[in-house]
Amino acid sequence: MIVILKKDHDAEQLANLKDWLKGMNIGVHMSEGSSQTVMGLIGDTTVVDADLIRALSIVEDVKRVQEPYKKVNRKFHPVNSIIDVDGEEVGGGKMQIIAGPCSIESEEQICGIAQSVKAAGATMLRGGAFKPRTSPYAFQGLRKEGIELLLQAKKLTGLPIVTEVMDISQLEMFGDVDFVQVGARNMQNFELLKELGRIKKPILLKRGLSSTIEEWLMSAEYIMSEGNEEVVLCERGIRTFETATRNTLDLAAIPVLKEMTHLPIIVDPSHATGYSRLVAPMAVAAAAAGADGLMIEVHNDPQRAFSDGIQSQTPEQFAQTVEKIEAVLPHAYKY
């Protein structure tokens, strides 16, 4: 961390700052120029609150030169993390394809789709029981019943299951869920993240609607700092002014994250684009860019889906998409 001092700064205040830093085992190197004095802070500066220093009246600016995260940082953990989801390894070289409906609607629906996507090559089953909807008048999910139906689909197909938790109070229903999803709108629900850090289950952490990659990693750090190191990141598009797609899929996040962190990364082209006809090309592109997995919405009857039908593929479209993904995989970018 670098602290740029104001011209004619007070000597006593500077001495106080140095003492305070010393108390945190932070060393200081002074570099005095004609127009600026710069302090270089040396040591574990993740414990130093940059905003606090920036607020001092003798300080003009503070620049971080180290990342504010530790547990997710590839520098301190150079080897790729491999996360085990009920026997399926995420981040270990095998492309994981998570598929299923946006919302669980009925036993027939979820079991039928589960069988279809398994036959087409999916390795995990997704399905929403608790649905974050913009409108209170929209379908909110089957909730507890949804999870029970998802478990039936697992029994039938053997596919590990992924579903979203929206509130700490729901966690007691997630005992048999294999992979717990944190949705984009909850990426900075810090109380929920801390609670998920205390359970022993893999967490699928979606990127917030307008989150930077660093903020996203800080949310992963929240979970890991409480003890749960089984975190997988999921890129699902960010909000921009573009209206032709629901969000803007940020595929450059894949190589950026591969440098910054050892955690695996999955891409959700369904939510990112918002239109089923854009899912296949973006799934192929994400695979080529070296994603560790894909999450794709599939519905047996997208035209009558309770939510997000417009972005769901049919089982037939999904089977074709998987073929295209598998064709590109041997030539995908490696990290």
Added chain:
Amino acid sequence: MIVILKKDHDAEQLANLKDWLKGMNIGVHMSEGSSQTVMGLIGDTTVVDADLIRALSIVEDVKRVQEPYKKVNRKFHPVNSIIDVDGEEVGGGKMQIIAGPCSIESEEQICGIAQSVKAAGATMLRGGAFKPRTSPYAFQGLRKEGIELLLQAKKLTGLPIVTEVMDISQLEMFGDVDFVQVGARNMQNFELLKELGRIKKPILLKRGLSSTIEEWLMSAEYIMSEGNEEVVLCERGIRTFETATRNTLDLAAIPVLKEMTHLPIIVDPSHATGYSRLVAPMAVAAAAAGADGLMIEVHNDPQRAFSDGIQSQTPEQFAQTVEKIEAVLPHAYKY
């Protein structure tokens, strides 16, 4: 709602759609052109899921012509709502000035600041007990103890108190809190919103970091649809690519909201700009634009504040800001 049909659409599917709409008491007017057929949907279309219709293969696009919200809608409630916060009326013509520290740190701190801001003209006291921080290593708030200290400051000064809830499980500690704040990161924490809809306390709903005004109103609708109609909106800046300020304060949201809704609107120039030296001009501008209230961070020792010191005013600066606000008030825009 207007549904634009694809050319050469299937007649049977169209008949099915019409039947389904009829079942929801939605009337249909057909308008057939040479290149397009357009259906006008008539009735209470807030119950109709536009995405569901958009997913149909016979449909090219759906356009809303009515707002998707009811309870917050000024069309159905033309008179300004006035929200009573322990005797202080928000939205009734009196400028409410909420002031206090970002975080509650100690009895001396919160009580001292409370007395200072009251003397300077503040009408309510704010202070964070539960702090949403990007880093798990940053100060997370005094939590339960913080609320107790805030209550002591209320006893001392008589100022109604505002503080943020981050999770449903914390609500039991909010029994004596006058005004419950939902932070920007929780604006779409729908489970929390529904729970707040079931309590009998005024809610201060901050705009999400990248939320549209319509989404923000839908979140207010979540609270109101559960029965609690005491909602106040708080504009606190949105995320843009600009880096000179922490966020971009959207003051045009004031006149826009005054048309769309009957709920009062408060502006937070401290979080919106992120720098204490920008707070006064933006507070004056917000007052001039017709805001119903302001929320301003004040700290007795901003240089040693546990969080967000850089955006806090000193009590002296705050007193000057209040003077400037009061001078501009008689000439503020009226709605």
Added chain:
Amino acid sequence: MIVILKKDHDAEQLANLKDWLKGMNIGVHMSEGSSQTVMGLIGDTTVVDADLIRALSIVEDVKRVQEPYKKVNRKFHPVNSIIDVDGEEVGGGKMQIIAGPCSIESEEQICGIAQSVKAAGATMLRGGAFKPRTSPYAFQGLRKEGIELLLQAKKLTGLPIVTEVMDISQLEMFGDVDFVQVGARNMQNFELLKELGRIKKPILLKRGLSSTIEEWLMSAEYIMSEGNEEVVLCERGIRTFETATRNTLDLAAIPVLKEMTHLPIIVDPSHATGYSRLVAPMAVAAAAAGADGLMIEVHNDPQRAFSDGIQSQTPEQFAQTVEKIEAVLPHAYKY
């Protein structure tokens, strides 16, 4: 186009509007509901100014149901356009790889790079003679001399050349340039676009820094409406709040554009990401997503490049990138 009328609209004003539309050969279908009256406009509504109608006091809103562009529209030109650039076909199925330095610096530099990239598989040579730089104190390009050096590199290698024009007054120097680039900052320099519409050369139109896809197509329409139909689009990232990359590469623009227009699309992963180490994975992803070409910055000595060295690959890195692109091509998404 659909016009939603205000409740209790004035009958005479409505009659005037209908007459005015009739004068433009626009038919009108009225659809009267209980709460709204909706006019459906039928005919060639690209000539109708939606903003003009929206400004009428009897009108609540106007919604377009047809695209505002004609010449670029795939609906009126279903077959893919193939643009001939001095013998190289863009959009005809062959992946075009345009490579070269950000700025032309010297004869040795541009000729050396031209030979390297040709050997590695590049099909065209790029190089900036006129450089749009944020700072007036940064290197502004060799200008006329730069174009002459680029022509020498063409003579040496036979590669068609691409270079950017920044102002109408420079066009007289572009007589021997094969492919004229319009930079992101000039995407809405409408006078320049019109002038380019009057020449007989292929134009490479980069997307503006914060342009929507529709605005980008409207800029292509500017060129085509003046008579020059040889337009190629170039996606180069859009501005978002993310700071880990220079811009956010919007690869979903590829499938979206393939639906909306018949024009070919090229992707520039160098400017989009801003870092040479991110170029290869994004080039591979763009190829997999079905781009018609790629534009990649290559410099023989990126550490001493006059501009944008940080995003340039070395000739060795470029050769490896081309290999990866070619490996993925047989499995790329087809439209």
Added chain:
Amino acid sequence: MIVILKKDHDAEQLANLKDWLKGMNIGVHMSEGSSQTVMGLIGDTTVVDADLIRALSIVEDVKRVQEPYKKVNRKFHPVNSIIDVDGEEVGGGKMQIIAGPCSIESEEQICGIAQSVKAAGATMLRGGAFKPRTSPYAFQGLRKEGIELLLQAKKLTGLPIVTEVMDISQLEMFGDVDFVQVGARNMQNFELLKELGRIKKPILLKRGLSSTIEEWLMSAEYIMSEGNEEVVLCERGIRTFETATRNTLDLAAIPVLKEMTHLPIIVDPSHATGYSRLVAPMAVAAAAAGADGLMIEVHNDPQRAFSDGIQSQTPEQFAQTVEKIEAVLPHAYKY
């Protein structure tokens, strides 16, 4: 400027870098820590290309601690600049109110509006002769004839006139124009900026649609670095994801700019909001925030305006807006 070196950097390359900096009269202070070595660059670093240094393989990152602009910088020019526009002083304490139609349409129109706005208190007349329109099929302005009509309106009323130039080739028609506007889409048309730097007329530089404040100042620096120091900045809203307004008006830009630069700042609430009914509250807010001037669209018949009628006020609305502005002025924030 601070250069953070990579661990285990090559000593010879470092020596080369130091020599190169010495050649530009830049001093270097080294600060060696356990995990990082930091170089502090001392002297006039505006001449140093940060990107060039960042590209070096021994460099991890570069951080600016000085602004990259000089002529616009308040640090080197602490006194407010006052720009004379045919006798009207901008930035000298008097609120300048520029009003007029978006487009000049006829002699009757521009002369009529000129008389109305003068009577209501406008101090300058605006009117577009060259119109940047997204669609090539929309009205492009009366061009040369428009400027002649504007000059007639000046003769009639004595109001100084402001109009936009879109291309260098048009400048010869601007001999009698008092205040030359650069539109948002041309803010980074660097060739045009340089040419405007060589004329002797005040320039009104609008902020680009998605420009940061620093980029905007760099564009002003372009004009000033060529010799023309008569620059006024105009905030007109930036592009965000919000759709309720045309752009998001960034009023915090006023206090930010007042710190960074000595140039005057004008606010355009008409383009920023896009709706005439939002103009008055935002004009009042901008005045209260301390803007040096306002630019407001006024049309005698907004319902039949050739462009942007929806955001134009009638002369009556404008007169009321001016009254509100004048009432708030004595209480506006001062810098």
